[in-house]
Amino acid sequence: MPNSLMPPTASLAATPQRPAPPLGPTHRDGRVGYVSYFLLAIILYHHAKLRIPPSLYKPLTPSLSTPNINAHLYTEPAKLPKEKEPIRVAVLGQGRSGLDIHCRYFKTAPHKYQIVAVADLLDDRRQRAHSEMGCDAYADYCDLLARDDIDLVVNALPSHLHPQATIDSLNTGHHTICEKPLAWSAAELDTMIAAAHKADRLLLPFQQSRNAPQFQKLLQVIDSGVLGRIVQISISFSGFARRWDWQTLQEYRGGNLLNTGPHPMDQAMRLLDFKMPEQILCAMDRANTFGDAEDYVKILLRTKDKPVIDVEISSCTAFPQPMYTVHGERGGLSGGPAGLTWRYYDPQKAPEQMLIRSPLPGPSYCREELKMIERSWAPNEDEQNSFTYMSNAYYDSVFAVLREAAQPEITPQQVRVQIAVIEECHRQNHLSQLPPQGFDLSSAEGWPKECTT
Structure with missing residues (x-):
């Protein structure tokens, strides 16, 4: 009462x-x-x-x-002071991301976020949101954006609608989080950034994998210097699976590179300090998908004075691979969400060696006993569910931005480099397309292409 x-x-x-x-x-x-x-x-x-x-x-x-x-x-x-009030949030889309990632988190943090509205084309999703979350539910997201009592909008619509709906949200005066992929091209993202500047609102990319505990630990080990100069870092987000939903279609900006790729690609760009690679080599293929988009991606990135970055996003990997493999001059690292292991030698305690140009006696091979030091990391109780941990960390940072005047940790300018690399990968790999048919997510039956303000 x-x-x-x-x-x-x-x-x-x-x-x-x-x-x-x-x-x-x-x-x-x-x-x-x-x-x-x-x-x-x-x-x-x-x-x-x-x-x-x-x-x-x-x-x-x-x-x-x-x-x-x-x-x-x-x-x-x-x-309650404004800086401590819960952020009033609206979510566009109640699919896998909108419901199972964003709303799931918001319901665990009512002291920080209050869901006031959602939008979705499907009636059963709107009814579920209204009954389970007690919020308003709209069929047309433009009607939702017309409200003036929303602090933050989360755009979790289908991928091909991310740019326009984000621009609509910014133009109506809302700080906006946009799911990945943020855009299809760098030029498209530039338009979104310009809309944010014009509206004096924040455009916040949802790149939560940068907060993954295993990735943060990897950065810590590399920065410690124990592995020496890093030669190569391999990132694999792979497995074996078949897929047949809308995210296998190019017309909806599907495929592994745009669906899963923004996670490892954001980490790769972080390892390159968000600088555009000097060389990009990409190969794509279709193997187990029922759509026309790729389900195999291999990317090599080279930049002067940086390690080679090897990114693999494959649905054709029947044998599990480590998420991370680091090659260094003094040792290496391997592992993923379940834990990391790294081993290295101390150059101060290694046997002294010198270059010998003449044939080795025997003949023989270069052999020595290097005493390798091995260390490991395992996630604590909070970190064991990496997926939940990443979302929690991301939204904690957003709360700090909107309520405590902190600076955003993840910016659209950083993600722009990722989008430019992805754009180049698509340029190098022209895949044939299926003719559009069936339910059109952007037709008269679907979402509007632009809100009138």
Whole structure:
């Protein structure tokens, strides 16, 4: 029950009270009665003994039916400062991402985020959102964006609708998180960034894999220098699976590179300090997909004074591979979400060797006993569910940006490099396309192409 509707006595249920003195004559007698002194005494008592800030006192309004004689002291709770209020969020799309990633997190953090509205084309999804989350549900996301009581919009629509819906959200004055892929091309992303600048709103890419505990540990090991100069880093987001949904179609910007690729590609760009690689070599193929988009991607990135970055996103890998393999001059690293292991030698304790140009006696091979130091890392209890951990860390940072004036950790300018690399990969690999047929996600039956503001 709202405090304003609570009986006056309820607001003081936990406040110790001392017996009230007998009431004297009131203003009806034409004199200043004892009631005024009685009320003043209570206020002074609470201020001195309970130390309630004076700003919490609500002016007393005598009841018209029983003036003053039954009056109670009422203290109104302090209004929560804006920087601590939950962020009012709306989610566009209630599919795998909108429901199972974003809304799932929001429901675990009501002190930070409040779901006020969702939008989805499908009626059953809207009904589920309304019944399970108690929020408003819209068939047309433009109607949702017309609201002025939303702090943050999450764009979790189908991939090919990310740019336009994000621009619509920014143009209507909302800070906007956009799911991956953020855009199809660098030029498309530039248009989105320009819309954010014009609206003076934040465009926040949802690249939560940068917060993955295993990736953060990998960075820590590399930065420690124990592996020496890093020669190559391989990142594999691979497995063996067949797929037949809309994300296997090029017309909806499907395929492994745009579906899964933004996760390892964002990590790859972080390893290159978000600088455009000097050389990009990419090979794509279709093997187990029922659509016309690729399900095998191999990318090699080369940049001067940086390690070779090898990214693989394959649905044709029947034998599990480590997510990360690091090659260094003093050792290496291998592992993934379940744990990392790295081994290296201490050059100060290694046998002294020197170059020998003449044939080795014997003949023989170069052999030595290097004492390798091995270390390992395993996720703690909070980190064991890497997927949940990444989302929690991402949204903690967004809350800090919107409520504590922190700087965004993940920016569209950083992601622009990733998009430019992906664009080049598509340029190098022209795959044939199936003719569009069936349900069109952007037709009259689907989402509008642009909101009118």
